[in-house]
Amino acid sequence: MxxxxxxxxxxxxxxxxxxxxxxxxxxxxxxxxxxxxxxxxxxxxxxxxxxxxxxxxxxxxxxxxxxxxxxxxxxxxxxxxxxxxxxxxxxxxxGASLTALLVIGGQLLTGVALDAMSRGVNAIQLLGVLLILAAVWLTKRSG
Structure with a gap:
Protein backbone atom coordinates (compact mmCIF):
# COMPACT_ATOMS: atom_id res chain seq x y z
CA MET A 1 0.00 0.00 0.00
CA GLY A 95 -0.15 29.54 -14.21
CA ALA A 96 0.95 26.17 -12.86
CA SER A 97 -0.67 26.38 -9.40
CA LEU A 98 -4.12 27.51 -10.49
CA THR A 99 -4.15 25.08 -13.40
CA ALA A 100 -3.18 22.24 -11.07
CA LEU A 101 -5.89 23.17 -8.58
CA LEU A 102 -8.54 23.36 -11.29
CA VAL A 103 -7.46 20.06 -12.84
CA ILE A 104 -7.48 18.36 -9.45
CA GLY A 105 -10.90 19.90 -8.74
CA GLY A 106 -12.18 18.54 -12.05
CA GLN A 107 -10.73 15.11 -11.29
CA LEU A 108 -12.35 15.09 -7.86
CA LEU A 109 -15.74 16.21 -9.18
CA THR A 110 -15.62 13.56 -11.90
CA GLY A 111 -14.49 10.89 -9.42
CA VAL A 112 -17.26 11.74 -6.98
CA ALA A 113 -19.83 11.73 -9.80
CA LEU A 114 -18.63 8.33 -11.05
CA ASP A 115 -18.61 6.93 -7.50
CA ALA A 116 -22.12 8.30 -6.94
CA MET A 117 -23.35 6.46 -10.03
CA SER A 118 -21.71 3.17 -9.09
CA ARG A 119 -21.66 2.91 -5.30
CA GLY A 120 -22.74 6.16 -3.69
CA VAL A 121 -20.86 9.06 -2.14
CA ASN A 122 -20.12 9.84 1.48
CA ALA A 123 -19.89 13.22 3.23
CA ILE A 124 -16.08 13.08 3.53
CA GLN A 125 -15.69 12.81 -0.26
CA LEU A 126 -17.97 15.78 -0.80
CA LEU A 127 -16.14 17.78 1.87
CA GLY A 128 -12.82 17.04 0.15
CA VAL A 129 -14.12 18.31 -3.17
CA LEU A 130 -15.56 21.43 -1.53
CA LEU A 131 -12.20 22.16 0.15
CA ILE A 132 -10.36 21.88 -3.18
CA LEU A 133 -12.88 24.15 -4.86
CA ALA A 134 -12.62 26.62 -1.95
CA ALA A 135 -8.83 26.64 -2.42
CA VAL A 136 -9.30 27.43 -6.12
CA TRP A 137 -11.69 30.25 -5.28
CA LEU A 138 -9.31 31.69 -2.64
CA THR A 139 -6.37 31.46 -5.02
CA LYS A 140 -8.29 33.22 -7.78
CA ARG A 141 -9.66 35.85 -5.38
CA SER A 142 -6.25 36.73 -3.95
CA GLY A 143 -4.73 36.99 -7.47
Whole structure:
Protein backbone atom coordinates (compact mmCIF):
# COMPACT_ATOMS: atom_id res chain seq x y z
CA MET A 1 0.00 0.00 0.00
CA UNK A 2 2.80 2.45 0.88
CA UNK A 3 4.50 1.73 -2.45
CA UNK A 4 1.29 2.55 -4.32
CA UNK A 5 0.88 5.79 -2.37
CA UNK A 6 4.47 6.83 -3.13
CA UNK A 7 4.04 5.97 -6.80
CA UNK A 8 0.84 8.05 -6.91
CA UNK A 9 2.69 11.01 -5.37
CA UNK A 10 5.55 10.62 -7.85
CA UNK A 11 2.97 10.43 -10.64
CA UNK A 12 1.47 13.72 -9.45
CA UNK A 13 4.91 15.31 -9.66
CA UNK A 14 5.40 13.90 -13.16
CA UNK A 15 2.06 15.36 -14.23
CA UNK A 16 3.00 18.79 -12.87
CA UNK A 17 6.38 18.76 -14.61
CA UNK A 18 4.80 17.50 -17.85
CA UNK A 19 2.19 20.28 -17.72
CA UNK A 20 4.86 22.95 -17.36
CA UNK A 21 6.99 21.53 -20.17
CA UNK A 22 4.00 21.15 -22.49
CA UNK A 23 2.70 24.59 -21.54
CA UNK A 24 6.03 26.11 -22.54
CA UNK A 25 6.04 24.13 -25.78
CA UNK A 26 2.45 25.23 -26.34
CA UNK A 27 3.51 28.87 -26.07
CA UNK A 28 6.10 28.32 -28.78
CA UNK A 29 4.23 26.02 -31.16
CA UNK A 30 0.54 26.10 -30.16
CA UNK A 31 -1.41 23.72 -27.94
CA UNK A 32 -2.21 21.16 -30.66
CA UNK A 33 1.42 20.92 -31.80
CA UNK A 34 2.58 20.57 -28.19
CA UNK A 35 0.09 17.74 -27.68
CA UNK A 36 1.15 16.07 -30.93
CA UNK A 37 4.83 16.09 -29.97
CA UNK A 38 4.03 14.95 -26.45
CA UNK A 39 2.18 11.94 -27.81
CA UNK A 40 4.65 11.13 -30.59
CA UNK A 41 7.61 11.12 -28.21
CA UNK A 42 5.57 9.20 -25.63
CA UNK A 43 4.51 6.70 -28.29
CA UNK A 44 8.12 6.13 -29.32
CA UNK A 45 9.18 5.69 -25.71
CA UNK A 46 6.38 3.24 -24.94
CA UNK A 47 7.06 1.25 -28.13
CA UNK A 48 10.63 0.84 -26.97
CA UNK A 49 9.60 -0.19 -23.44
CA UNK A 50 6.98 -2.69 -24.68
CA UNK A 51 9.43 -4.13 -27.20
CA UNK A 52 12.14 -4.50 -24.53
CA UNK A 53 9.72 -6.11 -22.08
CA UNK A 54 8.44 -8.54 -24.72
CA UNK A 55 12.01 -9.35 -25.79
CA UNK A 56 13.15 -10.06 -22.23
CA UNK A 57 10.08 -12.09 -21.27
CA UNK A 58 9.75 -13.88 -24.61
CA UNK A 59 6.00 -13.22 -24.69
CA UNK A 60 3.79 -10.94 -26.74
CA UNK A 61 0.59 -11.98 -24.94
CA UNK A 62 0.03 -8.49 -23.49
CA UNK A 63 0.05 -6.92 -26.96
CA UNK A 64 -2.47 -9.46 -28.26
CA UNK A 65 -4.71 -8.92 -25.20
CA UNK A 66 -4.66 -5.18 -25.82
CA UNK A 67 -5.89 -5.63 -29.37
CA UNK A 68 -8.89 -7.58 -28.02
CA UNK A 69 -9.93 -4.73 -25.68
CA UNK A 70 -13.48 -3.36 -26.11
CA UNK A 71 -13.89 -0.30 -28.30
CA UNK A 72 -14.69 1.96 -25.33
CA UNK A 73 -11.28 1.17 -23.82
CA UNK A 74 -9.59 2.83 -26.79
CA UNK A 75 -11.18 6.21 -26.02
CA UNK A 76 -8.68 6.72 -23.21
CA UNK A 77 -6.10 7.79 -25.78
CA UNK A 78 -8.45 10.43 -27.15
CA UNK A 79 -9.15 11.75 -23.67
CA UNK A 80 -5.42 11.73 -22.87
CA UNK A 81 -4.64 13.74 -26.01
CA UNK A 82 -7.40 16.21 -25.13
CA UNK A 83 -6.01 16.49 -21.59
CA UNK A 84 -2.51 17.37 -22.82
CA UNK A 85 -3.86 19.81 -25.41
CA UNK A 86 -6.07 21.62 -22.90
CA UNK A 87 -3.24 21.82 -20.37
CA UNK A 88 -0.85 23.16 -22.99
CA UNK A 89 -3.36 25.89 -23.78
CA UNK A 90 -4.50 26.77 -20.25
CA UNK A 91 -1.29 26.59 -18.21
CA UNK A 92 0.47 29.61 -19.76
CA UNK A 93 -2.70 31.67 -19.21
CA UNK A 94 -3.51 30.63 -15.62
CA GLY A 95 -0.15 29.54 -14.21
CA ALA A 96 0.95 26.17 -12.86
CA SER A 97 -0.67 26.38 -9.40
CA LEU A 98 -4.12 27.51 -10.49
CA THR A 99 -4.15 25.08 -13.40
CA ALA A 100 -3.18 22.24 -11.07
CA LEU A 101 -5.89 23.17 -8.58
CA LEU A 102 -8.54 23.36 -11.29
CA VAL A 103 -7.46 20.06 -12.84
CA ILE A 104 -7.48 18.36 -9.45
CA GLY A 105 -10.90 19.90 -8.74
CA GLY A 106 -12.18 18.54 -12.05
CA GLN A 107 -10.73 15.11 -11.29
CA LEU A 108 -12.35 15.09 -7.86
CA LEU A 109 -15.74 16.21 -9.18
CA THR A 110 -15.62 13.56 -11.90
CA GLY A 111 -14.49 10.89 -9.42
CA VAL A 112 -17.26 11.74 -6.98
CA ALA A 113 -19.83 11.73 -9.80
CA LEU A 114 -18.63 8.33 -11.05
CA ASP A 115 -18.61 6.93 -7.50
CA ALA A 116 -22.12 8.30 -6.94
CA MET A 117 -23.35 6.46 -10.03
CA SER A 118 -21.71 3.17 -9.09
CA ARG A 119 -21.66 2.91 -5.30
CA GLY A 120 -22.74 6.16 -3.69
CA VAL A 121 -20.86 9.06 -2.14
CA ASN A 122 -20.12 9.84 1.48
CA ALA A 123 -19.89 13.22 3.23
CA ILE A 124 -16.08 13.08 3.53
CA GLN A 125 -15.69 12.81 -0.26
CA LEU A 126 -17.97 15.78 -0.80
CA LEU A 127 -16.14 17.78 1.87
CA GLY A 128 -12.82 17.04 0.15
CA VAL A 129 -14.12 18.31 -3.17
CA LEU A 130 -15.56 21.43 -1.53
CA LEU A 131 -12.20 22.16 0.15
CA ILE A 132 -10.36 21.88 -3.18
CA LEU A 133 -12.88 24.15 -4.86
CA ALA A 134 -12.62 26.62 -1.95
CA ALA A 135 -8.83 26.64 -2.42
CA VAL A 136 -9.30 27.43 -6.12
CA TRP A 137 -11.69 30.25 -5.28
CA LEU A 138 -9.31 31.69 -2.64
CA THR A 139 -6.37 31.46 -5.02
CA LYS A 140 -8.29 33.22 -7.78
CA ARG A 141 -9.66 35.85 -5.38
CA SER A 142 -6.25 36.73 -3.95
CA GLY A 143 -4.73 36.99 -7.47
Missing amino acids: ITSILLALINGGCISICRIINGRLGQETGALNASLWNHLVGFGFLCLVVWLMAATSGSSASIAATLDAPLLAWTGGIIGALFVTLNSYVLPRL
